[in-house]
Amino acid sequence: MLKFENLLQKATHNLTGNITDKDDEAKTGPARVVVVGAGFGGLNVVKKLAGKEGVEVELLDRNNYHGFWPLLYQVATGALLPGSIAYSLREIASHHKNLSFRMTEVQQVDLDQKKLATDTGEIGYDYLVLAAGSANNYFGSESIPHNSYSLKDVDEALDLRESILSSLERASVETDPEQRRFLLTFAVVGAGPTGVELAGMLAEVLVPLVRKEYPNLDAAELRLVLVEAHTNLLESFPKGLQKVAGKHLEKKGVEILQNSPVTAVENGTLTFKDGRTFRANTVIWAAGVTASTLGQGLGIKLAHSDRVPVEPTLNLKEHPEVFVIGDMAYLEGYKGQEAYPMVAPVAIQQARVAAANILASIREQPLNKFHYFDKGNMATIGRKDAVVDAFGIQLHGQLAWLTWLLVHLYFLVGFRTRVLVFLSWAYNYFTYNLGARFLGGKRHQDRKEIITF
């Protein structure tokens, strides 16, 4: 398939298609494309440009891996190995001569000089793709980021996993009943897909784990609370599925606190907007994201959530050689005139358009506009249960879960990660050994080590 594409590419390629750039020393060489960020957007730009003539691609990321974040919550609960959802960027880059990878943090973009300032020196470009994604949105709170866990990368997921297991260990030797119940209370803030999946998973993992391996603890003292600022959970789903998800979560033992916007988290106390408080030793923030701060240095007026406004061809009006995609990009057109949501399918589809437009630009062909093909929404509510809303069909329960599983397996980057994830799932499914069987090492504060196998 790839070979055929290469042949086709060679046959049709316009060799004179390099752009003219007055600063470019080697005008007859390939165009230098720099891609910032190796999430769903950046990675798909790179995949699309891999092996193509006329372009030389350098991928930049501050980590050395692509993370399959939709499954990160499973790492946090110990159901999956971090390695199962991470894919080596050097490995990807090593398969094609026109790709290279650099582990670096981009500090500033100089649009006029066409170069980036990074912590490993300056990097020039002919074409730039900004795909640096998003960060957690704490809505201005200073206390929340320091007193809650979140799920933005492998390291955060491992920190959370460590905290969950430490809470159990501490509770198992705690003699004060109130303090013990506090240690056993987990609050997930935000009832979007991430929050719902995490809350469902925690319920499924913690209850049997405590029953089986913590004879000193009473599983009835575990308390899992899903906190949502608004009325509905899974806001982007149809009403029917929202209700199903809520019922199923409650059946698993998850309490749902609606209409409870959190304004502060301090010393294990969540404070809500109306002054109410709630005590939980482990607080997980899944209440929203805002675009990468990289957009702020561009000298462009940013849109909602600090996203960078782009043309329908996904590049900047004043700098057509700069493309912005995924969570960082602001473009209206979703369901009429909303901005496209900050979700993986948008990033992936924008990546393909951006990559094609770079090639078109090199060949001096007209650029394509981005059109979104909405494949729908899905979220799991634990093992064997999910809600799916796609192509006008709404599913829940086991069939929905199977759909969710197949779709996620299909999109996992490499063959090996796919096999690993599948084997882990199969193992967990048949042995009921969900959780606490996979590991990663993190140093505990007092140098004890917790591992989840």
Add this chain to the structure above:
Amino acid sequence: MLKFENLLQKATHNLTGNITDKDDEAKTGPARVVVVGAGFGGLNVVKKLAGKEGVEVELLDRNNYHGFWPLLYQVATGALLPGSIAYSLREIASHHKNLSFRMTEVQQVDLDQKKLATDTGEIGYDYLVLAAGSANNYFGSESIPHNSYSLKDVDEALDLRESILSSLERASVETDPEQRRFLLTFAVVGAGPTGVELAGMLAEVLVPLVRKEYPNLDAAELRLVLVEAHTNLLESFPKGLQKVAGKHLEKKGVEILQNSPVTAVENGTLTFKDGRTFRANTVIWAAGVTASTLGQGLGIKLAHSDRVPVEPTLNLKEHPEVFVIGDMAYLEGYKGQEAYPMVAPVAIQQARVAAANILASIREQPLNKFHYFDKGNMATIGRKDAVVDAFGIQLHGQLAWLTWLLVHLYFLVGFRTRVLVFLSWAYNYFTYNLGARFLGGKRHQDRKEIITF
């Protein structure tokens, strides 16, 4: 097998065998056995006492896992998952009613009061097994522990792995040739089995990794040095195998620096006793161990390497209810009158004797003396190569490696870990994907993350 043992146990058990202890409230209850440390020694005591009537066993460890340390060097090089060599202590304890586990750090032993001071409160005992193992021996140097990596637990192995990969990343953007060669120099100090295995593995992993995934680097600039204080590597092996190991290592590209005792490591410079120096960005300390500091608070005159002198029945002369085994114990009798070496087989065999002696003591039967059955020595020198000295037979090469592999697989604690390790090895073997395919997450100093997949 286990069931049969239990039946046998029930049939022959002397129910009146509890010791009398004036501080024990429930004199008719089972004897309370506390085991400190879940290494090879402690774990085997627990396994031996599992399901036995008349004893209630509490296992204490500051980590929540048993680590199969002989394969830790493979975690450090990314060839194995940390999870493949770690086994959940709560999982082990959950299989038997008379076992429990507590994650805690023992601070002091009060032999007279028969109780332990720990960071989770006081713990009383009728019988105590001290099996806290050993720590690195830096021979009094203050600089070495802060400026070198070592291989004593999963966390240290992951720190080392992180450093190795960071060095490659930094070297790949380093323009100064001298600094680049410095970043690419790795020194392993100590040519015992751990040092030899690590050096061999590093050579096999790093050279192909750099060739394949670091196009900016020249694999010829990699430098791997094995530093040994004395003349011979693998001191405990026969001369012939020492030579074979040395030759094979050199063939893989490992330089061997003999007669070079290291006295300091600072800013990437190793200083030798004779004043010579050597520059290496990554220094790994594998030059010896000393017994756990727990022995120092016992009020007993300690032997060489701070080991606790024990009777041939493995308990203390003045406190026969306290057993000390493994690296912590000092007992002569090896090869005539040497102290038994600090190796896993000694700890395992002592554990069985200690456990049997605790049961014998409860039943008021005579205790057994420890007799060591020496099964020999083995060490790998990379994939498909090892040296084995056992039962008077000396092997090297592929057959020795196969022996090594089977023995290590056999001794891996659980079925699942055995399967995982085997699959990982098979995968690496057939795909030539050794290294950089397995992961664990560690936060880089500047919040970048390196993962080895």
